[in-house]
Amino acid sequence: MTKRADYISWDEYFMGVALLSGKRSKDPSTQVGACIVNQQNKIVGVGYNGLPIGISDDEFPWDKEGDFLNTKYPYVCHAELNAILNNIGINLEGCKIYTALFPCNECSKAIIQSGIKEVVYLSDKHAHKESAIASKKMLQTAGIALRKITPRISEVVLSLDEKDV
Numbered sequence: 018m019t020k021r022a023d024y025i026s027w028d029e030y031f032m033g034v035a036l037l038s039g040k041r042s043k044d045p046s047t048q049v050g051a052c053i054v055n056q057q058n059k060i061v062g063v064g065y066n067g068l069p070i071g072i073s074d075d076e077f078p079w080d081k082e083g084d085f086l087n088t089k090y091p092y093v094c095h096a097e098l099n100a101i102l103n104n105i106g107i108n109l110e111g112c113k114i115y116t117a118l119f120p121c122n123e124c125s126k127a128i129i130q131s132g133i134k135e136v137v138y139l140s141d142k143h144a145h146k147e148s149a150i151a152s153k154k155m156l157q158t159a160g161i162a163l164r165k166i167t168p169r170i171s172e173v174v175l176s177l178d179e180k181d182v
């Protein structure tokens with residue numbers, strides 16, 4: 018027998034884990050996931066956008082508009098920051114972070130400080146926003162590699178039906 022040819026690449030695998038993590042998000046508008054990988058291609062942290070530990074998803078707002086304190090923005094912890102903070106307890110120097118959305122300026126500060134050296138992303142749809150411009154300026158100045166990936170496959174389908182296992 019010859020080996021399978023349609024296995025997923027490392028980039029597709031880690032971006033897939035980032036996207037799967039985003040499925041845990043309670044944000045009704047935007048679900049983001051992130052996955053941190055070390056130099057041996059081992060996953061060392063994952064995260065998604067959500068409220069900090071101990072803060073109820075049901076009591077805090079998910080609104081995008083209105084009085085700032087009644088929106089999600091002051092409370093939600095971004096996927097990238099969560100992945101950094103939730104890491105398995107190692108130094109992230111030299112790691113890569115896979116994230117569906119190009120990181121904002123606040124997450125980029127944490128990425129730089131943590132020692133992560135590469136940001137791999139799928140979408141840069143907020144590139145025109147000042148936060149994204151500031152983010153890119155910081156990451157580039159700090160010498161972090163930025164890599165937008167275009168996967169060969171457009172989707173990964175997972176069945177949880179026992180007959181498919």
Ligand SMILES: O=c1[nH]c(=O)n([C@H]2C[C@H](O)[C@@H](COP(=O)(O)O)O2)cc1CO
Nearest residue numbers: 044046047049066095096118119120121
């Ligand atoms: O990189 C990111 N990572 C991340 O986790 N987020 C989260 C924060 C919010 O829950 C949501 C963005 O809010 P909005 O629906 O207004 O686009 O996505 C947003 C960005 C944008 O850069």
Ligand SMILES: [Zn+2]
Nearest residue numbers: 095120121124
């Ligand atoms: Zn962010």
